[in-house]
Every structure is written in structure tokens, then in C-alpha cells.
Amino acid sequence: MPCYRCGARQTDPVRGASPWKRGVRQESQVLICPDCQRLHDLDLDACGACGSTALICRLGEVECRSCGAVRMARAREFACSAPPPGLSAEVEAALDRVLGRT
Numbered sequence: 001m002p003c004y005r006c007g008a009r010q011t012d013p014v015r016g017a018s019p020w021k022r023g024v025r026q027e028s029q030v031l032i033c034p035d036c037q038r039l040h041d042l043d044l045d046a047c048g049a050c051g052s053t054a055l056i057c058r059l060g061e062v063e064c065r066s067c068g069a070v071r072m073a074r075a076r077e078f079a080c081s082a083p084p085p086g087l088s089a090e091v092e093a094a095l096d097r098v099l100g101r102t
């Protein structure tokens with residue numbers, strides 16, 4: 001997975017832990033290269049409990065690696081199942097007719 005910001009490819013570290021950082025951005029797991037980590041406009045999702053950006057995203061959940069808080073990712077189905085615009089106005093008009101309000 002390349003750096004989400006600049007597209008750089010991760011190279012294997014010579015030894016020890018990778019300097020690349022994992023984070024969650026708009027509820028997708030992303031990798032940030034060492035160069036981009038120095039920037040302050042990374043726009044990563046932050047934990048609602050402790051404010052840490054050390055999050056991991058998996059199976060519809062976002063887990064904080066700092067404090068362990070887990071929250072549900074905003075499910076995309078919610079957006080898809082929302083009533084189409086204009087429906088509530090139609091229902092309102094139908095109610096008006098039934099109740100004789102017009």
C-alpha cells in the first residue's frame with residue numbers, strides 16, 4: 001500500500017520497526033510515509049475519546065490503539081437507505097389531504 005498522500009511506495013526497513021505510520025482517514029486504513037508524517041495537515045481521523053490518530057480500521061469498526069476505544073465506522077448503507085429527497089414532502093401532502101388540512 002503506497003502513502004495515501006504522496007503515493008510513495010513503502011520500502012522494507014533495514015532493521016527494526018517500519019518508520020511508516022498507519023492511520024485511518026475517512027474511515028479507510030491508510031499508510032503515511034516518513035516524509036508526510038512531518039506535515040500537520042494529514043487530515044487523519046482521530047479517536048473521539050483521547051484524540052489520538054493511532055487508529056486501525058477493520059470490519060466496519062475503528063479501534064484506537066492508544067486507549068482501546070472502539071466505535072462503529074459510519075456504515076455506508078445508511079446513506080443508501082435514506083429516503084430520496086421529496087418523499088417527505090409527498091407524505092406531508094398526502095397527510096394534508098387525509099386530514100383535510102388543504
Ligand SMILES: [Zn+2]
Pocket residue numbers: 003004005006007008032033034035036
Ligand atoms: Zn507520503
Ligand SMILES: [Zn+2]
Pocket residue numbers: 047048049050051052064065066067068069
Ligand atoms: Zn483513544
